[in-house]
Amino acid sequence: RGRGFESRRRHPARGEAEAQRARARLRRRFLRALAAARGRPARFWLRAGVRVDATFGAADREAAALLVEALRTPLGLQEAALLRGPDVLCFRFPLP
Amino acid sequence: MNEWQKKSPxxxxxxxxxxxxxxxxxxxxxxxxxxxxxxVSASIVLATFPENESVSISVVLGHAVExxxxxxxxxxEMEQRLSCIFAPEESKAYSP
Structure with missing residues (x-):
């Protein structure tokens, strides 16, 4: 995927190296955030005004799917479920 | 792809x-x-401090950002505070 990976036109080599460093710093922090979320109770806001509570599990590489546990639905408790990334607007979890 | 997702690192x-x-x-x-x-996903990770000691983390998925x-x-001081949020994991993971 080319997202955020375009080369800089003016100073291709220097620009690309800087962009690569920035990309690595940002991604490293994001992966730490996901690691911190693991096993924590989280609230998910989905499309069409749906809001659900679950325990955060993991996300795949592009956050195209989120694995959750103990998902509380009107039909009962789902031990494990996948939320489709495009259906999720945001999620929130507390850190102690 | 929205404008936010098109930005560079x-x-x-x-x-x-x-x-x-x-x-x-x-x-x-x-x-x-x-x-x-x-x-990768252009998702934004935000921190809020609802009470002085606790931290709440919100993740807005890139596709949902307007x-x-x-x-x-x-x-x-804030920069320092933010960099410490995931720091304990960091030092644990990288200490010799």
Whole structure:
């Protein structure tokens, strides 16, 4: 995927190296955030005004799917479920 | 792909450690200090401090971001506070 990976036109080599460093710093922090979320109770806001509570599990590489546990639905408790990334607007979890 | 997802890592990096208001699709809104932006999914990770000691982390998925407005620049103290949020894991993982 080319997202955020375009080369800089003016100073291709220097620009690309800087962009690569920035990309690595940002991604490293994001992966730490996901690691911190693991096993924590989280609230998910989905499309069409749906809001659900679950325990955060993991996300795949592009956050195209989120694995959750103990998902509380009107039909009962789902031990494990996948939320489709495009259906999720945001999620929130507390850190102690 | 929305405007936010089209930004480069260097552009996303300019939002770090700033207080922002994120306009989310379906009329949602999220406010907090920017911890990172995932360069792969363009998801924004925000921190808020509901009580003095506790931290709440919000993740807005990149596809759901409509607009990001900077409300306030972070000072050195805030930058330090934000960098410490995931720091214990960091030192554990990398200590010899």
């Amino acid at each position: 260097l552009e996303w990096e300019t939002y770090l450690n700033k207080l922002v208001k994120v306009a989310v699709i379906e009329k949602h809104e999220c406010e907090g200090w920017v911890l990172t932006v995932d360069p 607009e990001v407005e900077i409300l306030k620049e972070g000072d050195d």
